[in-house]
Amino acid sequence: MTARGQRRVGKSYRAYAHLQRAQARRHPDSEHARRFINTENELVTQLTHAGWSVRRALKLLGISRSTWHYRHRPRRSTGVRIPHKIRHQPTAIKPEVVHAIQTRIKKAWAQGDSVNEAYATAWDEGVMLASVRSWWRIAARMDNAVRPARAQRATRTAGTSRRPCVQASGPNQAWCWDITNLPGQYRGVTFKAYVVMDMFSRKIIAAYVHERESAQSAVELFAQAIAAEGCVPAVVHADNGSAMRSMALQEFFAGCQVKSSFSRPRVSNDNPFSESLFKTLKYRSDYPGVFTDLEHARAYIKRVVDWYNTQHHHSGLGLFTPVSVHDGSWVAQQKRRQDVLDAYREKHPDRFHRAPVAAGPAEQVGINLVGVQ
Incomplete structure (x- = not known):
């Protein structure tokens, strides 16, 4: 071992000096740093007196031109450095x-x-x-x-097969539906929540809870949904559950001239609107987790569907409610929001680089639209 700062035998001067300069940058006020810098300066001076150019002398010693420049012409001191997060910001929120x-x-x-x-x-x-x-x-x-506590739930992995493609540019063009389990208070007891949603507006068209999953219950639910809306959608998308694939439901759709679309096996992203809806419903702070009986489950679904349709400011709809997008009342509401934004910009013009625009729902939504013209 060698003493600190002492050159090791067999190590080139350039490599040795590179390490010493790094140490001098870390401890610029140390005696060792001053001694090393003075020695290098003297070496360059001697070489230039011997007829070498400064550039050639620096290259021989491995000193960059910028290092030599700032060594003799130090950068202007910035004084006390103030962290960016505590600097005065004229546009900061009061x-x-x-x-x-x-x-x-x-x-x-x-x-x-x-x-x-x-x-x-x-x-x-x-x-x-x-x-x-x-x-x-x-x-x-x-x-x-x-902060509210957030529950963690397991997710699935996706499989691979031909993907479905469904698109909608207005209400009642495409619906999606699914069935989710609501756990009862005894082992093996679950209640089945049937939910039909409009893909464009995210409005829940119909929802009901049954004790078991059946094709007949699905047919009755869609009959009620069509009667309530007064029209039939062009396509209904669902996963591959037995009720969704049942002959009774497919015959009902055929009679209404409704096209059926199905997800790929074990690919929940092929029915993203329903999956996202169920997560929203089950992650609410008032979600019981366990339902005492069928009436308890029905009461919860009825209450949460009303909240979702009329009060939930949906992030995928420009923070409008599903009902307002479904009936078109969001247009007037967007104008009021734009007026509020314009007034805010007049009050704080330094916070904007361009005129703000109140966002609205997407002109077209759907499933697996990537690459679709």
């Missing part, structure tokens, strides 16, 4: 506004709603405090003690 946003977020969390729900509710009330991204940043900084 503390009282942050507090108001936190209050609304806490209230939404207490009711089992998301940050998007809190933001959209305030927006519809004519209150624009900050952008939705700012709301999420403020929520991320809030204490974990006030």
Whole structure:
């Protein structure tokens, strides 16, 4: 071993000097750093006095030209460096506004709603405090003690086969449906929740809970849904369950001139709207987890369907409710939101690089539309 700073036998000067310069950068005020830098400067001076150019001398010693330049012409000192996060930001949200946003977020969390729900509710009330991204940043900084606990559920892996393709550009063009289990209080007891949803507006067209899964119950549900809407969809998408594939239901669809579409086996993403809906319904804070009887399950589904259709500000619909998209009332609501945004921009023009636009629902939605013209 050699003493610290001492050159090792067999090590080239360039390699040795490279390490010493790195150490000098880490400890610029040390005696060793000053001694090494002075030695290198003296070597360059001696070589230039011997007729070498500065560039040639630097190349021989392995010193970059920029290092030599800043060694003799140090960069201007920046003074005390202030971290970016504590610098004064002229467009920063004021503390009282942050507090108001936190209050609304806490209230939404207490009711089992998301940050998007809190933001959209305030927006519809004519209150624009900050952008939705700012709301999420403020929520991320809030204490974990006030956050709602999130349950973790297992997910499936997908298989491979021919994928279905369904698209809709308006309400009642395409429906999707599925059946989910609602666990009872005894082992082996589950209640079957049948849910039919419009693919474009995400409105739940019909929903009912039965004790068991059957084709006849599915036929009755669709008969009620068609009667309630006063029209039939062009296509109904579902997975490959026995009720979905049943002859009774297919004959009913054929009589109504409705085309059937089915998911690939074990590919839940082929029915994403229904899967997303069930997760929303089952991850609510008021979800019982276990249902005492059939009436309990029916009461919960009835209540949560009403909330989902009329109160849920859907992130996939520009934070409009499914009912407003289904009946077209979102257009007037979007105009009111745009007026609120314009007023907010006039109040804080330095927070915008371009005119803000109130988002609306997508013009076309569907399943597996990637690559479809």
